Amino acid sequence: MLLHLLSFLPLPLLYGLCGTVAWILRIAGWRGGLVADGLARCLPDTDAAERRGIAREFYAGLGRLVAEFLHGARMAPEQLEQRLRFEDAALVRDALAGGRRVLLLAAHHCNWEWLLLECSRRLGQPLVAPYKPIALASADKWARDMRVRFGATMVPAQDIVQHLIAQRGQVKLLAMLADQSPSARSDRQTWLPFFGQDTSFFQGPGWIGAKLGFDPVFVAMRPDGRGRYVARFVPLASPGERLDPDQVLRAYVSALERQIREHPAQYFWAYNRWKRPKRLYD
Numbered sequence: 001m002l003l004h005l006l007s008f009l010p011l012p013l014l015y016g017l018c019g020t021v022a023w024i025l026r027i028a029g030w031r032g033g034l035v036a037d038g039l040a041r042c043l044p045d046t047d048a049a050e051r052r053g054i055a056r057e058f059y060a061g062l063g064r065l066v067a068e069f070l071h072g073a074r075m076a077p078e079q080l081e082q083r084l085r086f087e088d089a090a091l092v093r094d095a096l097a098g099g100r101r102v103l104l105l106a107a108h109h110c111n112w113e114w115l116l117l118e119c120s121r122r123l124g125q126p127l128v129a130p131y132k133p134i135a136l137a138s139a140d141k142w143a144r145d146m147r148v149r150f151g152a153t154m155v156p157a158q159d160i161v162q163h164l165i166a167q168r169g170q171v172k173l174l175a176m177l178a179d180q181s182p183s184a185r186s187d188r189q190t191w192l193p194f195f196g197q198d199t200s201f202f203q204g205p206g207w208i209g210a211k212l213g214f215d216p217v218f219v220a221m222r223p224d225g226r227g228r229y230v231a232r233f234v235p236l237a238s239p240g241e242r243l244d245p246d247q248v249l250r251a252y253v254s255a256l257e258r259q260i261r262e263h264p265a266q267y268f269w270a271y272n273r274w275k276r277p278k279r280l281y282d
Contacts, residue, residue: 003142007073011227014067022063026056031270035059038269042195042260057265068227069113073146077121084111084118085224087232092173095215096125101172103214105205105236105252107179108268109259110221110229113147116175118231119219120152125173128164130157161204164212174214178205178252181273190246191278192253198278205252206245216248218255222263 006014026032035058039051046054072080095102104119106112120127131147131154134140144154152175155163164171181200182189188203209216216236224230236251237243243251260267 001138001142003070003139004073007070009070011067011071014070015064015226018067018070019060019063022059022066025062026059034272035269038273039264041197041274043264054265055269058267058269061265062268062270064226065111065113068111069146072113072117073142073149075117077150080114080118081122083228084114085228085230086118086122087230089123089231089233091235092217092233093124096123096172101169101212101214102174103205103209103216104173104175104219104233105178105209105216106175106219106221107177107256107259108271109179109256109263110223110266112177112221114229115219115221115231116147116152117150119173119175120148121150123173126171127152127173127175128155128160128171129153129175130155130160132157157204161208164208174208176205176208178202178249179256179273181271181275184276190249192250194253195257197274199253199274200276200278201249201253203245203249206247206249209248210243210245216243216251218252220255220259221266222259223266 006017009017032055035055036051039046039054043051043054092102092104106115116127116129120129129147129152131144133156134143147154164174178201180202182202186202189200190203190206191198191200193199194201205216208214218234218236220232220234222230222232234255236248236255
């Protein structure tokens, strides 16, 4: 299939190819309204020219992200370690070594695919992560095979709670992208202020962290040159502190907002995060 063949190309060539496609998408206006709306909502203190500059950086970064996603299927562990540096990972390793369970909460910011690969390889415990299956079966298999290269277990998102309960406490390291928007029909969502606006979030990460006894840790990613990143592990609770589900989510949202403000072009602005307003009975 095409993804399989593209993954054989060297990274510089993938950068050129995917960067050209991303440039065409920007010029053609692909999701331009969503990008402009998200930036205006979240960064109202910046002027229009600055937001347009962030948007240009976002599209360029999108090309790099796709190239890196493809390249991730064949990256050697040594190359991945050189390109993704960890800061404060000892707090995660120490918690796991001490018998505690850790919930890594990340977002669609920087390169979350490489983050999954490295966390499954370098933190000393088998990693479990929920995912949303891709509709095209061949693409779904390719992406799943890429993500489990270093031992991760991928579980369909709708099955993750049942999986954790069935494992009877055997899952020690869980990683989730917690910034996605639930559907209007979902009864497992909560509304929290995000950049000063009522925004819906899945309740699952908060419930899992609080009710199943996981220590919540935010993973703050930042760029460190082209194709290089730093991931910093930030505890969302003090040692020994037990947060309730709402507190876990609020701490996560606050940390995510700070990270986006510091590196706005790295966030995935093409997603319709505010597809519907909060209703009176939500």
